[in-house]
Amino acid sequence: MTISYQLKRADFIFKNQNDWEDVLSKSIKRTPQDLINELISSELKGRGGAGFPTGLKWKLTSEITDSIKYVICNADEGEPGTFKDREILSMVPFKVLTGMAVCGHVIGAKEGYIYLRGEYFFLFPELNKVIREFEYYCKEINFDFTIRIFMGSGAYICGEETALFESMEGKRGEPRNKPPFPSNYGYMGKPTVINNVETLAHTYTIFKYGAKRFYDLGVQYSRGSKLFSVSGDTPKPGIYELELGMSLADFVEEFGDGDTKAVQVGGASGFLVPRKRFNETAIGFQGKLVGISLPTGGSMMLFNSSRSMFNVLDNYLEFFREESCGQCTPCRVGCQQLLKGIKAVKRGEKNTKYLDKLLRLTETMKLTAKCGLGQSVANSFSSIVENFREEMIY
Amino acid sequence: MKKRSAMTKKIKVSINGILVEVNEGTTILDAARSAGVIIPTLCYHKDLCIAGNCRVCVVEIAGQKRLAAACATPCEEEMEIFTNSLNVLHSRKEIIELLLSEHNADCTSCFKNGNCELQKLASDYKILKQDFIRLVPFKKYSIDKYSPSIIKDDSKCIRCQRCVRTCSELQGINALTVAYKGDQMKITTFFEKPINDVVCSTCGQCINHCPTGALVERNYIEKVWDAISDKTKHVVVQTAPAVRVGLGEELGFGHGERVTGKMVTALKRLGFDAVMDTDFTADLTIMEEGTELLTRLKRALVDHDPDVKLPMATSCSPGWIKYMEHIFPEFLEHLSTCKSPQQMFGALAKTYYAKARNLAPETIVSVSIMPCTAKKFEASRPEMHSSGYRDVDFVLTTRELAIMIKQAGIDFMKLEDSHFDRIMGESTGAAVIFGATGGVMEAALRTVYELVTGRDVPFNNLNITPVRGIDGVREATVRIENPLTEWAFLDGVEVKCAVAHGLVNAKKVMDSIKSGESDYHFVEIMACPGGCLGGGGQPIPTNPEIRRKRSEAIYAEDAGMPIRKSHENPEIIKIYNDFLENPLSEKSHHLLHTHYTPRERF
Numbered sequence: 004m005t006i007s008y009q010l011k012r013a014d015f016i017f018k019n020q021n022d023w024e025d026v027l028s029k030s031i032k033r034t035p036q037d038l039i040n041e042l043i044s045s046e047l048k049g050r051g052g053a054g055f056p057t058g059l060k061w062k063l064t065s066e067i068t069d070s071i072k073y074v075i076c077n078a079d080e081g082e083p084g085t086f087k088d089r090e091i092l093s094m095v096p097f098k099v100l101t102g103m104a105v106c107g108h109v110i111g112a113k114e115g116y117i118y119l120r121g122e123y124f125f126l127f128p129e130l131n132k133v134i135r136e137f138e139y140y141c142k143e144i145n146f147d148f149t150i151r152i153f154m155g156s157g158a159y160i161c162g163e164e165t166a167l168f169e170s171m172e173g174k175r176g177e178p179r180n181k182p183p184f185p186s187n188y189g190y191m192g193k194p195t196v197i198n199n200v201e202t203l204a205h206t207y208t209i210f211k212y213g214a215k216r217f218y219d220l221g222v223q224y225s226r227g228s229k230l231f232s233v234s235g236d237t238p239k240p241g242i243y244e245l246e247l248g249m250s251l252a253d254f255v256e257e258f259g260d261g262d263t264k265a266v267q268v269g270g271a272s273g274f275l276v277p278r279k280r281f282n283e284t285a286i287g288f289q290g291k292l293v294g295i296s297l298p299t300g301g302s303m304m305l306f307n308s309s310r311s312m313f314n315v316l317d318n319y320l321e322f323f324r325e326e327s328c329g330q331c332t333p334c335r336v337g338c339q340q341l342l343k344g345i346k347a348v349k350r351g352e353k354n355t356k357y358l359d360k361l362l363r364l365t366e367t368m369k370l371t372a373k374c375g376l377g378q379s380v381a382n383s384f385s386s387i388v389e390n391f392r393e394e395m396i397y
Numbered sequence: 398m399k400k401r402s403a404m405t406k407k408i409k410v411s412i413n414g415i416l417v418e419v420n421e422g423t424t425i426l427d428a429a430r431s432a433g434v435i436i437p438t439l440c441y442h443k444d445l446c447i448a449g450n451c452r453v454c455v456v457e458i459a460g461q462k463r464l465a466a467a468c469a470t471p472c473e474e475e476m477e478i479f480t481n482s483l484n485v486l487h488s489r490k491e492i493i494e495l496l497l498s499e500h501n502a503d504c505t506s507c508f509k510n511g512n513c514e515l516q517k518l519a520s521d522y523k524i525l526k527q528d529f530i531r532l533v534p535f536k537k538y539s540i541d542k543y544s545p546s547i548i549k550d551d552s553k554c555i556r557c558q559r560c561v562r563t564c565s566e567l568q569g570i571n572a573l574t575v576a577y578k579g580d581q582m583k584i585t586t587f588f589e590k591p592i593n594d595v596v597c598s599t600c601g602q603c604i605n606h607c608p609t610g611a612l613v614e615r616n617y618i619e620k621v622w623d624a625i626s627d628k629t630k631h632v633v634v635q636t637a638p639a640v641r642v643g644l645g646e647e648l649g650f651g652h653g654e655r656v657t658g659k660m661v662t663a664l665k666r667l668g669f670d671a672v673m674d675t676d677f678t679a680d681l682t683i684m685e686e687g688t689e690l691l692t693r694l695k696r697a698l699v700d701h702d703p704d705v706k707l708p709m710a711t712s713c714s715p716g717w718i719k720y721m722e723h724i725f726p727e728f729l730e731h732l733s734t735c736k737s738p739q740q741m742f743g744a745l746a747k748t749y750y751a752k753a754r755n756l757a758p759e760t761i762v763s764v765s766i767m768p769c770t771a772k773k774f775e776a777s778r779p780e781m782h783s784s785g786y787r788d789v790d791f792v793l794t795t796r797e798l799a800i801m802i803k804q805a806g807i808d809f810m811k812l813e814d815s816h817f818d819r820i821m822g823e824s825t826g827a828a829v830i831f832g833a834t835g836g837v838m839e840a841a842l843r844t845v846y847e848l849v850t851g852r853d854v855p856f857n858n859l860n861i862t863p864v865r866g867i868d869g870v871r872e873a874t875v876r877i878e879n880p881l882t883e884w885a886f887l888d889g890v891e892v893k894c895a896v897a898h899g900l901v902n903a904k905k906v907m908d909s910i911k912s913g914e915s916d917y918h919f920v921e922i923m924a925c926p927g928g929c930l931g932g933g934g935q936p937i938p939t940n941p942e943i944r945r946k947r948s949e950a951i952y953a954e955d956a957g958m959p960i961r962k963s964h965e966n967p968e969i970i971k972i973y974n975d976f977l978e979n980p981l982s983e984k985s986h987h988l989l990h991t992h993y994t995p996r997e998r999f
Contacts, residue, residue, distance in 0.1 A: 158578060175575055180449040180469035329556065329575075329582025330450040336495035336532070339580045343530045353530075360528055367491040370464045370484065371452045378463065 010253040011246040013220055013228035015208045016091060016098075016201070022211070023097035023137075027104055028144050030210045035065055035109040042206065045214035046226040051077060051162075051199035052269060052300030053375065054288040057206065060196055063186040065110040067194040072112035074103045075171075075190060075197040079120045079155050079162040082270035083322060084302035087230035087242050088200035092119075092126055095204060100137045102203030104148045105210060106196050115150040116190070118167050121157035159326035163374050164189075164197045166328065177328045178374035201230055201301070222248030225287025229301065235267075236260050236307035247288075252281040254303070262307040265390070270302035271319040272379035275312070277390040312391035316345060319383050327376060333368045334377025340364060341384055345395055355396050358388055410476040425456055425467040425478055436480050437489070437518055439496075439608055440557035441468040443940040444926065445566055451557050452492050453518065457482045464488055493518050498529035500609070501538070501552035509610035512937055515555060516609075532580075544593040545615060545777040546601060546770040554584055554611035560603035567926055569901035570720070572597040584611075587999060596723045596998060598900060600716035600924045601770030601794075601933020614770045614934060617791040618801055624762040624791070625668040632762045633750065634669040635742045635821075636660060638676055639768040639832030639929035640795045642950035646936040646943075647799030648809040653946030655954055658814020663802050664766075665815065671750075674817045675765065676824030678738040678745065679831045679840070681972070682713065683963035685989055686735045686837075687845040688980035690919055691884075699886045706730040708895075708910065708917035711837050713737045715775035716924025716933075718993065720900050725907050726995035734990040738831065739765050739772055740781050743788030744988040745821060749976050753820050758784060764791045766798045768832070768932030771924065783988050794934030823968040826859075826954070826961030833951045834898035834928035835864035835871065838921040842875055842894070844964045849877055849884040859961055865952070867927070867945070869902035870895060872917075893917045899926040 030038065042058030049055045064072065076099060080088040091099060103115040117134075119126065134150045141148050153171050155161050161170045165179035168190045189195020198206075205227060209217050217227045225247035234240045237258045245254075255263045265277045268286065274297050276284050284295045306315060320342040329335045344361045347353040365381035372378045388395055406421040410428055417432040424447075429436050440451035449469030456467045459477035464485060472478075479485060497519060504510050538552035556575075561584060564573045572595055576585045586595040604612045624632050645656040664672040689709065696705040712718060712733040721732060736744070742765070747758040765772065769792075775781065776789040793801070802809055816822070827843055830836030839861040846854040854861060854875070863873040873894045877887045895917045897906045903922045909915040925932045927944035930951060960966060977984050 160578070177575075180447065180466065182471065323579075325579045325581075327579045327582075329578050329580070330448075330558070332450070332452050332492050332495055332555075335556065335580065335582060336499050339532055340495065340498065340529050343532070343535075347530060357528070363487075364491060364495075367488045370462075371455045371488050371492060373449060373452065373466070 010249045010257050011220075013244045013246055015228060016204050016230055016244050017094055020095045020097045023101045023207075024140055026207060026211045027101045027140070027146075030101075030105045031108045031146055038105065038109050038210070039065065041209060041214050045209045045217045047202065047205055047209060047217065048225075048288055049199055050201035050205065050229060050300070052082070052272075052298060054298050057198065057202055060186065060198070061106060061109050064194045064196045067187060069194050071191075071193045072110050073190045073193055073195040074106045074110070074112045074115040075167070075195055076103055076115065076117040076200055076203055077162065077164065077167060077197055078117050078123065078200050079167060080123070080200070081120060081159040081162045082272065082300050082302055083319075084232060084234050084267070084270045084304045085300050086232045087301045089123055089126070090242050091200050091204050091230070092123070092130060096130055096133045097137065098204045098207035099200055100134065100150060102198070102206040103150060104137075104141065104146065105206065106198070106203070107148045108146070110194070110196055112196070113147050113149065115148065116171065117150065117152045118161070118171065119152050119154055121155045124154060127152060127154065158328070159322075160328040160376055163376060166374070167197065168195070177330045178376075180373070199300075220246045222285075222287060224289070225296070231299075231303050232301045233258050233303050233305070235305040236263065236310070237305045247286060249286050250282060251276055251284040251286060254286065255281055255305070258303070259305055260307055263305050264308045264310065265306045265312065267302070267304040267306070267315070267383070268297045269299035269382070270304075271322050271383055272376065273297070273299055273302065274382050275315075275386040275390065312387050312394045313345070313349060316384065316387045316395070317342070320345065323376070323380050331373040331377060333372045334380070337364055337368045337372075337377065338380060341380070348395060358392065358395060362388060408472060408474045410472045410474075410478060412478045413480055419472055421472075423472050425465065425470050425472055425476075426454060428472050429456075429467060429478070429480060434480055436467045437521070438468060439514055439518070439555065440559060442559050442562075442606055443942070444606065445559060445562040448558055448562065451496070451555070453489060455485060455488055455492075456480045457485050490522050490524060493522055494524050494527055494529055496555050497524060497527060499532045500555055501533050501550070507553065507610040508613040508616065513610060514608035541591045542615070543591040544597075544599065544774070546599040546773040547592050547597075547604060548613050548615050549592060550611055550613075551583060553609045555609055556582060556584065557608060558584065559606045559608065560584060560612055563602045563606040567602055567899050567901060568598065568600060568924070569904050570596060570598060573603055596996075598716040598720040598924055599771040599774040600900070602925060603933075604770060605933050605935065605937055605939050614794050614797070615773060616797050617793060618797050618804075621764055621791050621793060621801070624764070629760060630762045631670045631754075631756050631760050632668070632764060633671040633673060633746050634664055634764045634766060635673050635675045635678075635739065635746075636664070636766045637739070637768055637832065637929060638679065638829045638836075638951065639932060639935065639947070640766050640798070641954070642832065642930060642947045643768060643795045643935045644799060645809075647796060648802060650810070652943045653948075653950040655950050656809075657954065658816070659809060659812040661817055662812045662815045663807050663809060666807055667801055667805055669764070671818045673742070673820070673822040674824050675738045675742055676828035676831070677821045677966070677968060678741040679828035680825055680963035680966045680969050681741055681989070682735055682738050682837075683827060683840050683844050684969060684973075684980045685985060686711065686733050687841050687848065689733055689735065690841070690845060691849070692981065694890075694918065695886065698890065708920050709733055711921045713831065713837055714771070714922065714924045714929075715769070716771035717900070717903060717922045719771065719774065719996070720903065720924060722994055722996040723998055724904070725911070728907065728911070729993040729995060731910075732993060734992065736781075736989055736991045737772075737775060739767060739792070740775065740788055740991070741989045742821065743776070743781065744783045745972075747784035747786050747788065748988060749972060750820055758786055762790050763788065764793065765789050766793050766795065768795050768929045768935045769925075770794060770933045772934070780991055796934060796936060799936070819968075821968065823966055825963055825966045826956065826958035827963040828966075829954045829958065830951055832929045833865070833948045834923050835866070835896045835921065836928060836951070838864045838873075838894055838896050838919070840963055841919070843962045846875065846877070847962065848964065849880045849887055851881050864894065864896050864921075867941075867948075869899060870897045870905055872896075892919065895920045897921070898923040898928050900924050
């Protein structure tokens with residue numbers, strides 16, 4: 004199936020933020036219900052990659068009765084090939100802070116935290132200054148909301164929301180069992196909304212222009228625009244805001260170097276799409292209308308014909324072997340087995356059918372791992388091994 | 398982490414087609430058990446919080462793409478659960494295979510061979526074809542064998558974190574913790590130092606909660622066999638109160654069966670030259686400790702001595718002692734100076750007993766059977782040489798004794814009962830309850846009250862029920878009325894007592910003492926949950942239900958004893974007449990009392 008959808012650029016996120024005071028003071032005059040409805044009708048979904056409807060998240064948390072609640076901005080941007088949150092926080096931080104504050108107004112939280120990736124420490128001083136300015140304004144308009152930055156220490160797993168809470172609570176960053184979900188039991192056991200940096204920036208757009216402007220972009224089930232971090236074999240790497248729903252063929256047409264063999268959509272935990280499937284693949288959240296629809300946190304890595312897909316997979320697995328938190332069996336041992344397994348096949352120590360055992364293993368990991376990390380390793384593994392099996396063997 | 402809701406709303410779920418009604422909040426695992434469906438587990442333990450990290454208990458829920466961990470997932474109305482679908486069976490087998498690939502499955506040379514939960518799973522699921530790459534050779538595993546109590550072999554660890562949760566939730570020590578991530582993730586100590594060099598009570602609860610052979614006691618079985626077969630040695634053995642209600646579990650009996658008589662027969666058949674009872678020195682402890690308490694009370698109430706330390710805390714539990722030395726070194730003077738019954742026995746075996754039997758002390762080998770691994774550490778303390786020799790030579794756990802009985806080919810079930818040998822083998826009901834939390838307190842009160850007033854404690858049938866039970870911290874007050882003239886100063890005094898078990902509860906008591914919140918006179922603390930009957934050296938598994946059964950057995954043993962007060966033990970009366978003269982006499986001080994060593998907090 005071919006999707007006839009042109010690549011369309013959008014320009015909301017990095018557009019000026021000078022009117023943040025206006026957006027904030029107007030938004031907090033609206034009722035929480037009104038704001039939730041606005042968000043729900045925009046159909047904004049989480050931009051971290053998982054795509055949970057943002058309006059619903061805020062709604063669920065607002066419905067829990069508790070005197071203490073938290074808003075957390077997940078800025079632990081650790082997915083390989085993603086670098087958009089860094090730019091948002093350095094270019095338009097007020098949008099994110101405004102999004103957090105409005106969320107605080109909606110759910111009844113007075114404290115917000117930005118969980119900042121350890122490697123982004125260089126953003127800390129400037130961001131802190133911005134926060135002071137923001138808080139000063141909040142005080143001026145008698146709006147009780149404070150924001151603090153919590154520095155991460157460099158573990159990929161801490162981008163997982165419950166591991167992030169554990170890390171903030173001073174514990175080892177390990178994902179919790181779910182349920183309970185953050186809307187009930189989040190940071191310090193309190194109802195918590197945790198949103199990606201970009202998601203919060205989009206709420207700013209929605210509160211400023213109304214849901215329709217946002218909803219009109221994109222396609223069904225995948226509304227709005229999204230930032231893409233384009234890297235790899237491309238003449239123009241960088242960050243681009245594009246409407247969701249584009250076909251991968253159009254994307255490659257725009258960003259490829261003419262020799263694109265495959266695109267990894269969604270970073271190490273995402274899927275590899277080979278050239279023959281560019282046409283039938285759309286970028287967006289899973290829906291009923293489109294053929295294959297791949298969600299992404301924004302990472303788009305292009306590989307040309309000079310790249311060995313074995314090396315690409317080896318690199319991802321090396322990453323997971325190290326970044327698995329190690330608590331659950333399928334992920335901890337599974338990642339080691341996958342990495343050692345493909346090497347053994349390559350060296351001829353295991354016969355080629357062993358790849359099928361490894362594929363079954365990734366299925367088990369997908370079914371049984373405790374958190375999204377272990378469940379998603381299967382994505383890149385199976386999409387690479389199934390499409391480039393001969394490269395794994397030679 | 399999850400709080401069970403206070404509502405008791407009932408919900409209906411179906412498990413493999415069986416309809417069950419459970420309280421809202423019940424996990425799938427518990428619901429399945431109530432429906433007679435067994436779901437295998439590894440990281441789950443009734444004593445501990447839910448981890449949900451081994452993933453062996455995964456089940457399929459209709460309408461959900463992914464499998465759910467039964468231990469960590471609460472039932473929801475109308476949930477349709479399948480515990481044996483092909484998806485589940487395949488995943489479960491693969492997870493077990495993964496665990497085995499990372500585990501040093503050298504079962505035949507493992508101390509836990511035969512009582513290993515991973516081994517049992519591998520056997521149940523018949524993982525015959527293990528294709529995954531063996532990961533053990535790639536890892537730099539190490540074995541920590543520097544402690545006299547605990548051996549930690551990382552190559553057998555399956556990272557279920559039961560030990561970590563045990564050390565944190567039950568004991569509040571956090572000697573063991575998780576370090577590193579990914580394939581490097583491991584359970585280790587502060588700065589990866591040997592267990593012997595970190596803050597560890599050596600209580601052995603981690604061993605008791607370990608599903609595999611990663612944590613085991615240092616065993617002295619061979620050394621004891623050597624001593625027994627050495628004709629020039631006279632080997633005496635003592636058995637702790639809690640052993641008699643646990644040993645049977647390892648040898649075919651149900652949980653908490655009393656096997657005192659069979660145990661004595663078995664020990665005699667093993668070839669010990671004298672089989673005596675730690676209960677005897679438990680009675681002796683009551684005499685010494687009770688007198689020490691009264692002395693402290695007198696100094697406080699009559700002499701108004703500012704240096705007297707109250708409350709006085711019991712000193713029978715070596716895990717508790719080491720904990721105090723590490724965590725509350727400034728409170729060491731609050732500990733009774735009495736040695737533990739094991740060490741009193743050891744000191745007397747090579748003095749009083751040697752003299753009575755006309756034996757040279759250097760020919761005596763003193764062995765003790767304990768529900769405890771901290772006792773191994775205690776016996777190795779340098780100050781425990783008051784007989785002029787090492788007072789207790791070898792300490793075996795209940796589990797090690799069971800191994801020896803099996804090795805000797807003794808059909809334990811068929812054994813006749815027999816009695817402990819004389820001189821230090823007579824005991825009372827007061828001594829046997831040392832094995833349960835609150836027992837030392839109860840035994841002490843029975844004696845102290847009678848010493849002071851000349852009457853029995855004012856509780857029905859001597860059963861001081863307020864100090865019994867399973868609550869982590871229990872309090873009781875005993876009002877002394879119409880004392881004998883020499884104790885007139887205690888008239889009307891309310892002796893305030895507290896009992897705690899599990900070091901996490903001990904900390905609560907100590908914190909309240911430290912802050913001045915509580916004004917206890919006497920506190921009893923046992924390092925292990927349930928007291929010694931739940932000790933780190935007791936049969937595995939130990940869980941709340943099993944502890945309850947052992948506890949019932951202990952109190953039944955007490956109720957069945959002809960003498961139930963320590964000071965009425967005829968051998969106790971005899972040892973004071975013939976040897977020690979009085980409680981707290983010079984000889985007692987030399988042999989039965991000790992001092993403590995402040996230790997570092999890291």
